[in-house]
Amino acid sequence: MGISEILFWILAALTLFSAVMVISSKNPVFSVLWLIFTFFTISAHYILLNAQFLAIVNIIVYAGAIMVLFLFVLMLMNLGKESEPKKNRWLKLAGAVAGGSLLLVMVAALRHTENQMTELVTGDIGLIKNLGKVLFTEFVVPFEISSILFLSAMVGAVVLGKRDKPVENLITPAVAADEVAVVSIENRDV
Amino acid sequence: MALFVIGIVGVLTRRNAIIIFMCIELMLNAVNLLLVAFSKMNNLANAANNPSAGSDGQLFVFFIMVVAAAEVAVGLSIIVMLYRNTHSVDVNFLNRLKH
Numbered sequence: 001m002g003i004s005e006i007l008f009w010i011l012a013a014l015t016l017f018s019a020v021m022v023i024s025s026k027n028p029v030f031s032v033l034w035l036i037f038t039f040f041t042i043s044a045h046y047i048l049l050n051a052q053f054l055a056i057v058n059i060i061v062y063a064g065a066i067m068v069l070f071l072f073v074l075m076l077m078n079l080g081k082e083s084e085p086k087k088n089r090w091l092k093l094a095g096a097v098a099g100g101s102l103l104l105v106m107v108a109a110l111r112h113t114e115n116q117m118t119e120l121v122t123g124d125i126g127l128i129k130n131l132g133k134v135l136f137t138e139f140v141v142p143f144e145i146s147s148i149l150f151l152s153a154m155v156g157a158v159v160l161g162k163r164d165k166p167v168e169n170l171i172t173p174a175v176a177a178d179e180v181a182v183v184s185i186e187n188r189d190v
Numbered sequence: 191m192a193l194f195v196i197g198i199v200g201v202l203t204r205r206n207a208i209i210i211f212m213c214i215e216l217m218l219n220a221v222n223l224l225l226v227a228f229s230k231m232n233n234l235a236n237a238a239n240n241p242s243a244g245s246d247g248q249l250f251v252f253f254i255m256v257v258a259a260a261e262v263a264v265g266l267s268i269i270v271m272l273y274r275n276t277h278s279v280d281v282n283f284l285n286r287l288k289h
Contacts, residue, residue: 019216028209035212042219051226051248061255062219066262070212073266077273134245135252146256153260160267163274 008048015041032070039063053128211265218258222251 018041021034039062046055135143229247 022212022216023209031209031212035215038216039219042223045223046226049226049230051230054222054226054248054251057252057255058219058222061259062215066215066259069262069266073270076270131245131248131252135249139249139253142253146253149257149260153263157263157267160264160271 004048008045011041011044011048015045028074029071032067032074035070036063036067039067053131211262211269215258215262218254222254225251225254 015038018034018038022031022038025031025034039058043055043058043063046052046058225247232247
Protein backbone atom coordinates (compact mmCIF):
# COMPACT_ATOMS: atom_id res chain seq x y z
CA MET A 1 0.00 0.00 0.00
CA GLY A 2 1.71 3.13 -1.23
CA ILE A 3 1.59 6.58 0.23
CA SER A 4 -1.01 7.76 -2.28
CA GLU A 5 -3.34 4.95 -1.37
CA ILE A 6 -3.14 5.78 2.32
CA LEU A 7 -3.79 9.39 1.39
CA PHE A 8 -6.82 8.33 -0.62
CA TRP A 9 -8.40 6.45 2.28
CA ILE A 10 -7.81 9.33 4.68
CA LEU A 11 -9.33 11.77 2.21
CA ALA A 12 -12.31 9.50 1.57
CA ALA A 13 -13.01 9.22 5.28
CA LEU A 14 -12.74 12.99 5.70
CA THR A 15 -15.09 13.59 2.77
CA LEU A 16 -17.72 11.21 4.05
CA PHE A 17 -17.53 12.58 7.57
CA SER A 18 -17.93 16.17 6.44
CA ALA A 19 -20.77 15.23 4.10
CA VAL A 20 -22.58 13.61 7.01
CA MET A 21 -21.98 16.73 9.03
CA VAL A 22 -23.52 18.83 6.23
CA ILE A 23 -26.86 17.09 6.50
CA SER A 24 -26.84 16.60 10.26
CA SER A 25 -25.85 20.00 11.64
CA LYS A 26 -28.71 22.06 12.96
CA ASN A 27 -27.44 25.49 12.03
CA PRO A 28 -27.46 26.16 8.26
CA VAL A 29 -24.29 28.28 8.48
CA PHE A 30 -22.31 25.36 9.92
CA SER A 31 -23.80 23.24 7.18
CA VAL A 32 -22.42 25.58 4.53
CA LEU A 33 -18.99 25.59 6.18
CA TRP A 34 -18.90 21.79 6.24
CA LEU A 35 -19.94 21.83 2.59
CA ILE A 36 -16.93 24.03 1.77
CA PHE A 37 -14.71 21.53 3.56
CA THR A 38 -16.27 18.72 1.53
CA PHE A 39 -15.54 20.56 -1.70
CA PHE A 40 -11.91 21.02 -0.72
CA THR A 41 -11.51 17.32 -0.02
CA ILE A 42 -13.15 16.52 -3.35
CA SER A 43 -10.61 18.81 -5.02
CA ALA A 44 -7.88 16.88 -3.25
CA HIS A 45 -9.35 13.72 -4.76
CA TYR A 46 -9.08 15.30 -8.21
CA ILE A 47 -5.43 16.11 -7.58
CA LEU A 48 -4.91 12.53 -6.47
CA LEU A 49 -6.40 11.39 -9.81
CA ASN A 50 -4.01 13.83 -11.54
CA ALA A 51 -6.90 15.92 -12.86
CA GLN A 52 -5.36 19.21 -11.88
CA PHE A 53 -7.48 21.40 -14.13
CA LEU A 54 -10.66 20.01 -12.61
CA ALA A 55 -9.28 20.48 -9.11
CA ILE A 56 -8.59 24.15 -9.72
CA VAL A 57 -11.96 24.68 -11.41
CA ASN A 58 -13.68 22.90 -8.54
CA ILE A 59 -12.07 25.18 -5.97
CA ILE A 60 -12.78 28.34 -7.97
CA VAL A 61 -16.36 27.55 -8.96
CA TYR A 62 -17.66 25.71 -5.91
CA ALA A 63 -15.63 26.88 -2.95
CA GLY A 64 -15.37 30.38 -4.43
CA ALA A 65 -18.47 31.36 -6.29
CA ILE A 66 -21.24 29.01 -5.26
CA MET A 67 -20.41 28.96 -1.57
CA VAL A 68 -20.21 32.75 -1.42
CA LEU A 69 -23.65 32.79 -3.04
CA PHE A 70 -25.00 30.34 -0.45
CA LEU A 71 -23.53 32.24 2.48
CA PHE A 72 -24.80 35.52 1.08
CA VAL A 73 -28.36 34.23 0.75
CA LEU A 74 -28.16 32.68 4.22
CA MET A 75 -27.02 35.92 5.79
CA LEU A 76 -29.64 37.81 3.82
CA MET A 77 -32.40 35.66 5.25
CA ASN A 78 -30.97 35.82 8.76
CA LEU A 79 -31.94 32.27 9.59
CA GLY A 80 -31.27 31.02 13.05
CA LYS A 81 -31.47 27.72 14.79
CA GLU A 82 -35.05 28.39 15.83
CA SER A 83 -36.31 28.72 12.28
CA GLU A 84 -35.36 25.17 11.40
CA PRO A 85 -38.61 23.32 10.82
CA LYS A 86 -39.08 20.12 12.74
CA LYS A 87 -39.67 16.94 10.87
CA ASN A 88 -41.31 13.73 11.88
CA ARG A 89 -38.96 11.16 13.40
CA TRP A 90 -40.43 8.32 11.36
CA LEU A 91 -39.97 10.34 8.20
CA LYS A 92 -36.29 10.75 9.01
CA LEU A 93 -35.97 7.03 9.65
CA ALA A 94 -37.72 6.27 6.36
CA GLY A 95 -35.34 8.55 4.49
CA ALA A 96 -32.31 6.92 6.06
CA VAL A 97 -33.61 3.43 5.26
CA ALA A 98 -34.35 4.39 1.65
CA GLY A 99 -30.88 5.86 1.19
CA GLY A 100 -29.24 2.85 2.80
CA SER A 101 -31.04 0.41 0.54
CA LEU A 102 -30.05 2.49 -2.51
CA LEU A 103 -26.42 2.26 -1.36
CA LEU A 104 -26.82 -1.50 -0.98
CA VAL A 105 -28.16 -1.82 -4.54
CA MET A 106 -25.37 0.28 -6.02
CA VAL A 107 -22.64 -1.59 -4.17
CA ALA A 108 -24.16 -4.91 -5.24
CA ALA A 109 -24.29 -3.74 -8.85
CA LEU A 110 -20.65 -2.69 -8.90
CA ARG A 111 -19.27 -5.58 -6.88
CA HIS A 112 -18.54 -7.81 -9.85
CA THR A 113 -16.71 -5.28 -11.99
CA GLU A 114 -13.14 -5.87 -12.97
CA ASN A 115 -10.98 -5.89 -9.95
CA GLN A 116 -8.70 -3.20 -11.27
CA MET A 117 -7.73 -0.18 -9.26
CA THR A 118 -7.52 3.20 -10.91
CA GLU A 119 -3.97 4.35 -11.17
CA LEU A 120 -3.77 7.26 -8.85
CA VAL A 121 -1.09 9.75 -9.76
CA THR A 122 -0.29 8.78 -13.33
CA GLY A 123 -1.44 10.13 -16.68
CA ASP A 124 -1.29 13.62 -18.08
CA ILE A 125 -4.85 13.84 -19.43
CA GLY A 126 -5.95 16.21 -16.72
CA LEU A 127 -3.32 18.82 -17.43
CA ILE A 128 -4.56 22.11 -18.80
CA LYS A 129 -2.57 21.79 -22.02
CA ASN A 130 -4.18 18.54 -23.11
CA LEU A 131 -7.67 19.38 -21.91
CA GLY A 132 -7.58 22.77 -23.63
CA LYS A 133 -6.63 21.23 -26.95
CA VAL A 134 -9.61 18.88 -26.86
CA LEU A 135 -11.94 21.55 -25.47
CA PHE A 136 -11.29 24.00 -28.28
CA THR A 137 -11.26 21.49 -31.12
CA GLU A 138 -13.84 18.77 -30.51
CA PHE A 139 -15.98 20.46 -27.87
CA VAL A 140 -16.03 24.01 -29.13
CA VAL A 141 -19.78 24.05 -29.95
CA PRO A 142 -20.91 22.90 -26.47
CA PHE A 143 -18.48 25.41 -25.02
CA GLU A 144 -20.16 28.28 -26.83
CA ILE A 145 -23.61 26.94 -26.00
CA SER A 146 -22.68 26.89 -22.32
CA SER A 147 -21.82 30.58 -22.52
CA ILE A 148 -25.34 31.23 -23.85
CA LEU A 149 -26.66 29.11 -20.97
CA PHE A 150 -24.82 31.33 -18.53
CA LEU A 151 -26.31 34.42 -20.12
CA SER A 152 -29.84 33.03 -19.87
CA ALA A 153 -29.25 31.96 -16.25
CA MET A 154 -28.09 35.47 -15.42
CA VAL A 155 -31.17 37.02 -17.02
CA GLY A 156 -33.40 34.49 -15.26
CA ALA A 157 -31.88 35.20 -11.86
CA VAL A 158 -32.32 38.94 -12.31
CA VAL A 159 -35.94 38.55 -13.43
CA LEU A 160 -36.74 36.24 -10.51
CA GLY A 161 -35.01 38.44 -7.97
CA LYS A 162 -36.67 41.62 -9.12
CA ARG A 163 -39.02 43.04 -6.52
CA ASP A 164 -42.51 43.65 -7.80
CA LYS A 165 -44.21 46.70 -6.41
CA PRO A 166 -47.82 45.48 -5.92
CA VAL A 167 -46.72 42.18 -4.38
CA GLU A 168 -44.80 43.96 -1.67
CA ASN A 169 -47.91 45.27 0.08
CA LEU A 170 -49.89 42.13 0.66
CA ILE A 171 -47.37 39.77 2.19
CA THR A 172 -49.08 37.30 4.47
CA PRO A 173 -48.39 33.59 4.55
CA ALA A 174 -52.03 32.75 3.95
CA VAL A 175 -52.10 34.17 0.46
CA ALA A 176 -48.56 33.18 -0.46
CA ALA A 177 -49.54 30.75 -3.15
CA ASP A 178 -51.67 33.37 -4.88
CA GLU A 179 -48.77 35.76 -4.80
CA VAL A 180 -46.49 33.29 -6.51
CA ALA A 181 -49.04 32.99 -9.28
CA VAL A 182 -49.31 36.77 -9.55
CA VAL A 183 -45.54 37.13 -9.74
CA SER A 184 -45.22 34.56 -12.50
CA ILE A 185 -47.96 36.19 -14.54
CA GLU A 186 -46.41 39.60 -14.17
CA ASN A 187 -42.97 38.33 -15.11
CA ARG A 188 -44.41 36.85 -18.25
CA ASP A 189 -45.56 40.29 -19.32
CA VAL A 190 -42.11 41.71 -18.72
CA MET B 191 -21.13 6.54 -4.18
CA ALA B 192 -21.71 6.89 -0.49
CA LEU B 193 -21.46 10.63 -0.97
CA PHE B 194 -24.34 10.47 -3.46
CA VAL B 195 -26.43 8.49 -0.99
CA ILE B 196 -25.69 11.00 1.75
CA GLY B 197 -26.98 13.70 -0.57
CA ILE B 198 -30.18 11.76 -1.22
CA VAL B 199 -30.72 11.12 2.48
CA GLY B 200 -30.25 14.82 3.08
CA VAL B 201 -32.87 15.71 0.51
CA LEU B 202 -35.28 13.24 2.04
CA THR B 203 -34.79 14.12 5.66
CA ARG B 204 -34.50 17.89 5.80
CA ARG B 205 -37.20 20.44 5.17
CA ASN B 206 -35.05 23.53 4.94
CA ALA B 207 -34.94 24.44 1.25
CA ILE B 208 -31.36 25.68 1.42
CA ILE B 209 -30.11 22.45 2.98
CA ILE B 210 -31.92 20.49 0.29
CA PHE B 211 -30.16 22.63 -2.28
CA MET B 212 -26.77 21.93 -0.72
CA CYS B 213 -27.51 18.22 -0.85
CA ILE B 214 -28.21 18.55 -4.56
CA GLU B 215 -24.76 20.10 -4.94
CA LEU B 216 -23.32 17.20 -2.98
CA MET B 217 -24.91 14.71 -5.36
CA LEU B 218 -23.57 16.58 -8.39
CA ASN B 219 -20.07 16.52 -6.95
CA ALA B 220 -20.28 12.81 -6.19
CA VAL B 221 -21.27 12.12 -9.78
CA ASN B 222 -18.40 14.27 -11.04
CA LEU B 223 -15.87 12.42 -8.95
CA LEU B 224 -17.18 9.03 -10.07
CA LEU B 225 -17.11 10.17 -13.70
CA VAL B 226 -13.46 11.17 -13.50
CA ALA B 227 -12.45 8.00 -11.68
CA PHE B 228 -14.31 5.65 -14.01
CA SER B 229 -13.12 7.39 -17.17
CA LYS B 230 -9.58 7.03 -15.92
CA MET B 231 -10.19 3.39 -15.12
CA ASN B 232 -11.77 2.77 -18.52
CA ASN B 233 -8.94 4.33 -20.47
CA LEU B 234 -6.16 2.71 -18.53
CA ALA B 235 -5.51 0.16 -21.27
CA ASN B 236 -5.12 2.43 -24.28
CA ALA B 237 -3.56 5.36 -22.48
CA ALA B 238 -0.11 4.29 -23.61
CA ASN B 239 -0.54 4.66 -27.36
CA ASN B 240 -3.13 7.46 -27.39
CA PRO B 241 -2.27 10.21 -24.94
CA SER B 242 -5.54 12.12 -25.31
CA ALA B 243 -7.79 9.10 -24.61
CA GLY B 244 -10.09 9.61 -21.69
CA SER B 245 -10.19 13.37 -21.76
CA ASP B 246 -13.90 13.16 -22.67
CA GLY B 247 -14.82 12.26 -19.12
CA GLN B 248 -13.01 15.22 -17.63
CA LEU B 249 -14.54 17.59 -20.16
CA PHE B 250 -18.00 16.26 -19.33
CA VAL B 251 -17.26 17.01 -15.69
CA PHE B 252 -16.27 20.51 -16.73
CA PHE B 253 -19.60 21.01 -18.49
CA ILE B 254 -21.49 19.59 -15.52
CA MET B 255 -19.81 22.23 -13.35
CA VAL B 256 -20.90 24.93 -15.82
CA VAL B 257 -24.49 23.75 -15.68
CA ALA B 258 -24.35 23.46 -11.89
CA ALA B 259 -23.21 27.06 -11.54
CA ALA B 260 -26.10 28.30 -13.66
CA GLU B 261 -28.52 26.07 -11.77
CA VAL B 262 -27.36 27.40 -8.41
CA ALA B 263 -27.86 30.99 -9.52
CA VAL B 264 -31.43 30.41 -10.68
CA GLY B 265 -32.31 28.13 -7.75
CA LEU B 266 -31.05 30.53 -5.13
CA SER B 267 -33.00 33.38 -6.69
CA ILE B 268 -36.10 31.18 -6.57
CA ILE B 269 -35.42 30.51 -2.87
CA VAL B 270 -34.99 34.24 -2.22
CA MET B 271 -38.33 34.91 -3.92
CA LEU B 272 -39.97 32.13 -1.90
CA TYR B 273 -38.59 33.55 1.33
CA ARG B 274 -39.75 37.01 0.40
CA ASN B 275 -43.26 35.76 -0.19
CA THR B 276 -43.70 33.32 2.68
CA HIS B 277 -41.01 34.39 5.22
CA SER B 278 -39.95 30.80 5.55
CA VAL B 279 -37.80 28.31 3.73
CA ASP B 280 -39.94 25.36 4.71
CA VAL B 281 -40.69 23.45 1.54
CA ASN B 282 -44.01 22.21 2.93
CA PHE B 283 -45.44 25.67 2.31
CA LEU B 284 -45.27 24.81 -1.35
CA ASN B 285 -47.97 22.20 -0.85
CA ARG B 286 -50.47 24.86 -1.68
CA LEU B 287 -49.23 25.03 -5.24
CA LYS B 288 -51.20 21.92 -6.09
CA HIS B 289 -54.59 23.30 -5.14
